[in-house]
Amino acid sequence: MEYTIIRVYRVAASSQAEATDRLMEAFEKGVQRDYLARDIVKGPTDAQAAVVHRPVSWWALARRQVLGR
Numbered sequence: 001m002e003y004t005i006i007r008v009y010r011v012a013a014s015s016q017a018e019a020t021d022r023l024m025e026a027f028e029k030g031v032q033r034d035y036l037a038r039d040i041v042k043g044p045t046d047a048q049a050a051v052v053h054r055p056v057s058w059w060a061l062a063r064r065q066v067l068g069r
Contacts, residue, residue, distance in 0.1 A: 006040040 009032070013019035026032045 001044050004042040008037045009035040010037045011035050
C-alpha cells in the first residue's frame, strides 16, 4: 500500500521568492519545524476518490433525455 504525505509550511514574506528563500534557509539551518503548519497523510483509498470524470456534453444529455437511456 502507498500513502501520500504532504507537509504544509507557513512563511511570512512580501513575495513568493522571499518566502522560498526563507524556507530554504530554515532547511539549511535545520529549523524548518518553526514554519511547519501541519502534516497531511492520505491513504490509498483517498487517491481513488479524487478521480475527476470528464463532463458530459449538452448533446449527450439531450440525447439521453429524448431516448430515455
